[in-house]
Amino acid sequence: MTTKDKYKKVAYYPGCALEGSGHSYNRSTKAVGKALGLDLVEVKNWNCCGAMEVKNVDPKLQTYLSSRVMSVAANEMDMDVVMAPCNGCYHNLKKAEYDLKNDSESVAVVDRLSKKAGHKTYESGQVETIHALDWIKDTIGEEGLAARVKNSLSGLKIANYYGCMYTRPRHIFPEKDKGPGSESTSKPHFMDDLLAAAGAENVDFPLKTACCGGAHTLSDSDISTKLVLNILKTAKLAGADVIATECPTCHSGLEMHQIRAEKTLGEKVDIKILYFTQLLGMALGLKAKKVGVHENISDSIKFLKAKGLG
Amino acid sequence: MPIHEKSLIRPENLETHDNLVIDGVDVSGHWSTFIKTRVVSDYNETLQEEISALPGGEEIHRCWQCGSCTNACTVNEVNPDFNPRYWIYLIRMGMESELLRDKDIIWQCVSCNKCTYACPRDVFPEGVMKATAHWLERKGHTPKSPSTHFDEVFTEQVLKTGKIEESRTMRRFFARTKQKLLQPWMIEMVKQMINGLPVGMLTRMGLATLIAPRTSDWSKASAAMQEYIDEQHEKQEQALSLAELVETAKNDVAA
Ligand code: SF4
Numbered sequence: 001m002t003t004k005d006k007y008k009k010v011a012y013y014p015g016c017a018l019e020g021s022g023h024s025y026n027r028s029t030k031a032v033g034k035a036l037g038l039d040l041v042e043v044k045n046w047n048c049c050g051a052m053e054v055k056n057v058d059p060k061l062q063t064y065l066s067s068r069v070m071s072v073a074a075n076e077m078d079m080d081v082v083m084a085p086c087n088g089c090y091h092n093l094k095k096a097e098y099d100l101k102n103d104s105e106s107v108a109v110v111d112r113l114s115k116k117a118g119h120k121t122y123e124s125g126q127v128e129t130i131h132a133l134d135w136i137k138d139t140i141g142e143e144g145l146a147a148r149v150k151n152s153l154s155g156l157k158i159a160n161y162y163g164c165m166y167t168r169p170r171h172i173f174p175e176k177d178k179g180p181g182s183e184s185t186s187k188p189h190f191m192d193d194l195l196a197a198a199g200a201e202n203v204d205f206p207l208k209t210a211c212c213g214g215a216h217t218l219s220d221s222d223i224s225t226k227l228v229l230n231i232l233k234t235a236k237l238a239g240a241d242v243i244a245t246e247c248p249t250c251h252s253g254l255e256m257h258q259i260r261a262e263k264t265l266g267e268k269v270d271i272k273i274l275y276f277t278q279l280l281g282m283a284l285g286l287k288a289k290k291v292g293v294h295e296n297i298s299d300s301i302k303f304l305k306a307k308g309l310g
Numbered sequence: 311m312p313i314h315e316k317s318l319i320r321p322e323n324l325e326t327h328d329n330l331v332i333d334g335v336d337v338s339g340h341w342s343t344f345i346k347t348r349v350v351s352d353y354n355e356t357l358q359e360e361i362s363a364l365p366g367g368e369e370i371h372r373c374w375q376c377g378s379c380t381n382a383c384t385v386n387e388v389n390p391d392f393n394p395r396y397w398i399y400l401i402r403m404g405m406e407s408e409l410l411r412d413k414d415i416i417w418q419c420v421s422c423n424k425c426t427y428a429c430p431r432d433v434f435p436e437g438v439m440k441a442t443a444h445w446l447e448r449k450g451h452t453p454k455s456p457s458t459h460f461d462e463v464f465t466e467q468v469l470k471t472g473k474i475e476e477s478r479t480m481r482r483f484f485a486r487t488k489q490k491l492l493q494p495w496m497i498e499m500v501k502q503m504i505n506g507l508p509v510g511m512l513t514r515m516g517l518a519t520l521i522a523p524r525t526s527d528w529s530k531a532s533a534a535m536q537e538y539i540d541e542q543h544e545k546q547e548q549a550l551s552l553a554e555l556v557e558t559a560k561n562d563v564a565a
């Protein structure tokens with residue numbers, strides 16, 4: 001089976017954020033999958049991967065939580081690929097995979113907790129975890145996408161923002177930095193590639209993998225606001241009208257602190273923030289509502305209408 | 311020969327003379343500022359071991375002091391006093407009192423892992439920052455940081471229900487850190503959020519706060535994880551000699 005076929009039907013792990021603040025990412029991911037004829041089967045009775053918090057209480061607890069999701073996909077659903085659109089979930093599943101392959105202590109803890117919890121222990125290698133970007137890029141690809149575009153994104157200037165957890169730390173992503181065709185951890189480009197195929201103009205954005213302070217969005221809001229403000233301003237300076245995102249934490253962080261910067265620092269940056277799946281969905285001819293634009297915090301509807309989208 | 315860097319040029323270590331003649335040469339003015347000699351005698355020889363006993367701190371001994379972590383650091387860019395390389399140096403030297411000067415900012419690490427990406431020695435500085443922040447709290451040098459409160463509220467909810475319902479986690483966090491939930495920027499955010507949302511969606515969100523999403527058949531997993539957390543906590547207390555400390559304090563009071 002080629003990668004192309006293998007990813008056509010995947011176990012879908014939305015994670016907690018996509019059922020709450022990131023619901024529009026959930027909606028648009030499913031809508032894009034449907035429009036492209038890709039099959040998503042939600043992981044049964046899934047649990048939280050541990051997000052950015054549980055590891056600070058104990059890293060191995062996070063490994064266990066993530067491993068349980070993979071165990072359900074492999075042992076109860078007989079799936080061999082898990083697709084997670086959230087950078088946090090994607091990162092944690094990858095991290096768990098790495099630790100279970102390389103660290104015997106993690107294996108022992110996960111085995112012990114799995115047995116006590118009453119399910120099969122996940123063994124490294126049972127599933128492959130991919131991001132929504134890999135999923136579309138490897139099944140449909142740029143050419144396939146370009147051929148399906150009904151509403152070109154031409155005229156949209158986009159800064160692609162990938163954040164921290166999609167590329168760092170690099171040792172948990174052994175498939176990246178493997179030369180042509182693979183994703184780069186220093187200058188990621190999968191989202192750029194897909195949006196360009198849909199007609200958008202990507203601006204040269206130096207802060208693709210900068211941090212939005214998402215881990216402290218509430219516990220240290222001032223730092224988060226400063227970091228987000230820098231990202232927004234730099235994107236604007238680079239000539240972008242839209243920041244495309246691929247992570248619910250980054251996305252809400254940018255939206256929240258865009259407002260907070262205006263309210264607390266008097267700094268207003270007029271730039272739209274949209275999930276890449278929302279942009280792709282509209283390029284494929286879906287209405288703005290179908291991809292949840294109305295569920296975002298900031299209002300992009302008028303802007304998109306003016307560009308002939310949605 | 312260790313370089314005691316920043317600590318040497320603090321105002322309290324400097325001595326300035328308006329009129330100074332040394333060996334018959336007048337060095338007043340520009341050349342009249344001297345760094346006082348200083349003897350450090352309060353080393354904590356087990357500091358590095360204590361930090362490495364906490365999760366994330368395990369690899370601290372590998373550090374070469376190249377500075378790549380600080381150079382790449384997100385928070386350092388916003389606050390130059392946030393200096394992972396320097397703190398690793400102080401910990402490895404056992405210079406606890408110097409470390410304590412920065413105790414209130416160490417928890418501000420945003421876990422972006424830029425340091426981990428840049429580090430040539432696989433020290434995992436991000437983990438060292440977490441271990442150090444936890445060490446400060448466990449030893450009573452700092453109160454629990456807002457970040458630790460958030461981690462705890464979050465983990466409690468995962469243990470209880472298997473999933474996170476964001477608004478509940480948020481409300482609990484604000485309650486525990488005694489902050490007002492409805493800060494002006496949040497009100498504005500909620501206003502913008504509700505604007506344009508269909509009624510069905512609002513009902514769904516409302517329901518989610520009432521009937522929190524749960525993973526079913528979760529109680530055994532939850533109990534196993536709680537048992538594991540308690541065990542780890544116990545081990546770490548021993549490594550930090552905290553039990554001993556409490557015992558000594560008790561005896562002191564009794565005596
Ligand atoms: S990058 Fe690594 S080796 Fe260099 S100073 Fe930082 S922790 Fe030490």
Ligand code: SF4
Nearest residue numbers: 383419420422423425
């Ligand atoms: S993880 Fe923490 S210490 Fe490392 S670069 Fe980011 S903010 Fe700095």
